[in-house]
Amino acid sequence: MEQEPSINVLGTDLEPCSTDPVTGFFRDGHCNTCAADEGSHTVCAVMTAEFLAFSKYLGNDLSTPRPEFGFAGLKPGDRWCLCASRFLQAAEENAGPRVHLESTHIRALDVVSLDLLTRHAAR
Numbered sequence: 001m002e003q004e005p006s007i008n009v010l011g012t013d014l015e016p017c018s019t020d021p022v023t024g025f026f027r028d029g030h031c032n033t034c035a036a037d038e039g040s041h042t043v044c045a046v047m048t049a050e051f052l053a054f055s056k057y058l059g060n061d062l063s064t065p066r067p068e069f070g071f072a073g074l075k076p077g078d079r080w081c082l083c084a085s086r087f088l089q090a091a092e093e094n095a096g097p098r099v100h101l102e103s104t105h106i107r108a109l110d111v112v113s114l115d116l117l118t119r120h121a122a123r
Contacts (some may be wrong), residue, residue, distance in 0.1 A: 017044035042122035044103035084111035
């Protein structure tokens with residue numbers, strides 16, 4: 001699995017998204033990606049109760065702990081590398097979380113426009 005260059009949507013070095021909880025396709029704290037990352041876990045998002053409920057409703061429960069996988073469950077305020085398509089879906093349903101542009105991989109732009117990401121930028 002050859003990792004794509006670590007560049008963010010702003011064209012600069014990709015900054016960490018989260019190490020607590022540790023996130024990313026490679027579980028390296030960054031929203032890095034590669035050809036094997038079919039979900040494109042490239043959007044660094046700040047979890048909200050609304051988004052977590054939306055994701056659970058769609059069948060991806062991110063808030064329930066899964067100790068057998070070393071996953072403590074996410075809570076509002078946690079940062080997490082989301083699949084770009086799930087972010088887009090949530091944004092279209094007015095449930096899109098805030099995004100850290102500096103920590104969002106440039107490959108997210110294959111799915112989500114920079115304009116949409118910018119409108120959801122964390123301040």
